[in-house]
Amino acid sequence: MHDRSASNTPMADPVLAAMPASGFTVHLDFGAASLTEAREQAVRYAEALSILCPEIAIETTQLSYVDAWDHIEQLFCGAIGPDGEVCVDVCDHPGFHRADGLAGLAWGDGDPDPDTRR
Numbered sequence: 001m002h003d004r005s006a007s008n009t010p011m012a013d014p015v016l017a018a019m020p021a022s023g024f025t026v027h028l029d030f031g032a033a034s035l036t037e038a039r040e041q042a043v044r045y046a047e048a049l050s051i052l053c054p055e056i057a058i059e060t061t062q063l064s065y066v067d068a069w070d071h072i073e074q075l076f077c078g079a080i081g082p083d084g085e086v087c088v089d090v091c092d093h094p095g096f097h098r099a100d101g102l103a104g105l106a107w108g109d110g111d112p113d114p115d116t117r118r
Contacts, residue, residue: 027069028045030045038063039063039073039075042061042063043061043075043076043090046058046061046076050088050100057086058076058088058100059076059077059078059086059088060074060076060078061074061075062074062075063075074091075090076089076090076091077089077090077092077093077097079097079108081097081099081105082105082107083105085099085104085105085107086100087099088100088104095108095110096108096109096110
């Protein structure tokens with residue numbers, strides 16, 4: 001693997017090279033049989049990367065078709081908790097929100113009582 005930070009080679013796009021180095025996005029292309037399978041696979045990739053590189057913010061992970069970057073969908077909830085935590089559960093999840101990590105804070109109303117749902 002080439003370490004670009006050790007190189008004096010400028011980035012190919014001079015506009016990108018002139019921007020301050022505060023945050024970047026990486027795009028991964030992969031195949032999937034359906035949109036549902038693509039969502040599940042993208043969530044697995046994001047969660048695996050966040051284990052290897054805890055500085056990665058998985059709550060901002062988005063999915064799009066390869067040639068349709070202007071049609072994206074958020075994969076993780078991203079709700080903000082009482083102490084500023086961010087929910088890293090998948091979008092539209094039932095029950096409590098949960099912060100990153102095994103001991104991450106859980107907050108919210110929890111799962112609805114099955115007797116009150118109708």
